[in-house]
Amino acid sequence: MSILFSPLTLRGLTIPNRAWMAPMCQYQAEATGPQAGVVNDWHLQHLMSRAAGGAGLIMLEATAVAPEGRITPWCLGLWNETQAKALKRVVRFLEDHGVVPAIQLAHSGRKGSADAPWRGGMPVAPADGGWSTIGPSPVAYGSFPAPQELTNQQIQQLVRKFAEAAERALEIGFKVAEVHGAHGFLINSFLSPFSNHRTDTYGGSFENRLRFPLEVVDAVRAVWPDELPVFFRTSATDWLYAENPHDARRGWDGEDTVRLARELLVHGVDLLDVSSGGIAHDAKITAGPGYQVPYAAAVRARTDLAVGAVGLISEARQAESILATGQADAVLLGRELLRDPYWPQRAARQLGGTTRWPDSYGYAV
Numbered sequence: 001m002s003i004l005f006s007p008l009t010l011r012g013l014t015i016p017n018r019a020w021m022a023p024m025c026q027y028q029a030e031a032t033g034p035q036a037g038v039v040n041d042w043h044l045q046h047l048m049s050r051a052a053g054g055a056g057l058i059m060l061e062a063t064a065v066a067p068e069g070r071i072t073p074w075c076l077g078l079w080n081e082t083q084a085k086a087l088k089r090v091v092r093f094l095e096d097h098g099v100v101p102a103i104q105l106a107h108s109g110r111k112g113s114a115d116a117p118w119r120g121g122m123p124v125a126p127a128d129g130g131w132s133t134i135g136p137s138p139v140a141y142g143s144f145p146a147p148q149e150l151t152n153q154q155i156q157q158l159v160r161k162f163a164e165a166a167e168r169a170l171e172i173g174f175k176v177a178e179v180h181g182a183h184g185f186l187i188n189s190f191l192s193p194f195s196n197h198r199t200d201t202y203g204g205s206f207e208n209r210l211r212f213p214l215e216v217v218d219a220v221r222a223v224w225p226d227e228l229p230v231f232f233r234t235s236a237t238d239w240l241y242a243e244n245p246h247d248a249r250r251g252w253d254g255e256d257t258v259r260l261a262r263e264l265l266v267h268g269v270d271l272l273d274v275s276s277g278g279i280a281h282d283a284k285i286t287a288g289p290g291y292q293v294p295y296a297a298a299v300r301a302r303t304d305l306a307v308g309a310v311g312l313i314s315e316a317r318q319a320e321s322i323l324a325t326g327q328a329d330a331v332l333l334g335r336e337l338l339r340d341p342y343w344p345q346r347a348a349r350q351l352g353g354t355t356r357w358p359d360s361y362g363y364a365v
Contacts, residue, residue, distance in 0.1 A: 068113075251279060
């Protein structure tokens with residue numbers, strides 16, 4: 001039997017297979033007005049086609065917990081009831097087709113107020129619909145403006161915003177909440193010494209740099225039911241000195257990720273979604289098929305936390321091997337599912353697994 005198409009149970013939730021859709025921003029929401037941050041027809045077709053394609057879990061793209069938490073003005077949000085109401089349709093459709101609906105709760109921090117990537121992704125000025133950004137320290141990302149350093153009071157306000165967004169997600173019907181702690185966005189920028197230069201209780205030591213991320217996790221876990229899982233997405237390495245010794249800049253690395261995983265387990269996280277990079281705009285990333293899998297494998301081998309592997313996973317047998325050799329508990333597909341929404345259906349045929357077709361398709365195929 002194919003492991004890729006076997007179920008995975010986390011707490012009281014059983015996910016029908018282990019081929020999941022990774023969160024991928026679409027930058028297609030309205031930027032202003034009453035529909036700002038609200039899912040629309042583009043998002044519906046994007047998500048629903050991957051549901052028909054057989055993914056066991058679909059993770060909604062980075063969904064901002066506050067207006068200034070968007071990556072671009074056209075990102076999704078969950079800071080108001082209009083946004084929540086629109087998402088109910090998505091959840092209903094996914095569940096009707098046997099897919100577990102999951103949502104990634106996010107704040108962009110110092111990398112926010114950006115243009116769409118196909119227009120270069122450069123900063124959008126407040127006069128043009130952008131905003132002033134925030135971060136743990138006034139350390140700029142590349143050519144972006146330096147963010148405003150957060151006060152302790154503002155940090156606590158952000159913790160509450162994550163909890164409030166999680167409450168809305170639960171009411172809508174999402175079954176998994178993922179805290180976005182990767183790719184140089186706000187939570188990740190607290191973790192990394194490259195971007196966190198604070199000298200108070202939220203900076204300096206490893207334990208202090210974990211303080212805000214763990215406070216967010218605790219706040220989300222407190223409002224999320226015991227029978228449903230919470231995920232955390234991390235950048236396993238900043239791709240600075242640890243991977244590139246010629247680069248003298250110190251950042252987060254794989255050993256830090258293993259330590260983080262042990263802490264997250266204590267704080268009620270059920271799966272670590274292991275990505276990498278994003279903290280330094282000019283870091284040298286050595287990419288290739290499955291290039292991030294070793295970081296997921298290290299967490300799985302050295303902790304009791306379940307892990308998801310992501311990053312240039314494109315072949316069915318490659319995904320099956322990652323699971324069969326114990327390197328991960330699930331694989332998350334990103335760009336491959338953009339190219340082929342029906343990748344899980346094709347992989348199931350190749351591996352002898354089964355996944356569900358919509359009735360209107362299944363009788364014919």
